[in-house]
Amino acid sequence: MARTLVDLPDDLVRRAMELTGAPSKKAMITGALEELVNREAQLEMIDWVEQGGLAGLTDPDVLADARR
Numbered sequence: 001m002a003r004t005l006v007d008l009p010d011d012l013v014r015r016a017m018e019l020t021g022a023p024s025k026k027a028m029i030t031g032a033l034e035e036l037v038n039r040e041a042q043l044e045m046i047d048w049v050e051q052g053g054l055a056g057l058t059d060p061d062v063l064a065d066a067r068r
Contacts, residue, residue: 013025022028056062 008025013028016022016032017025017028020028020031022031
């Protein structure tokens with residue numbers, strides 16, 4: 001794990017910790033980074049679905065096989 005030194009606005013960090021209930025700055029920042037990465041993954045999945053990523057699920061044969 002890398003150590004990184006950054007200057008963050010105290011009021012923003014304090015507010016973020018209040019909102020998240022994080023017990024430490026590290027936990028708050030880690031949680032925020034995880035949330036950002038998860039949100040991006042969700043958006044990528046939505047794009048994939050919108051582009052036809054689940055097209056096979058409309059095929060009756062595929063659906064029948066999935067229920068077995």
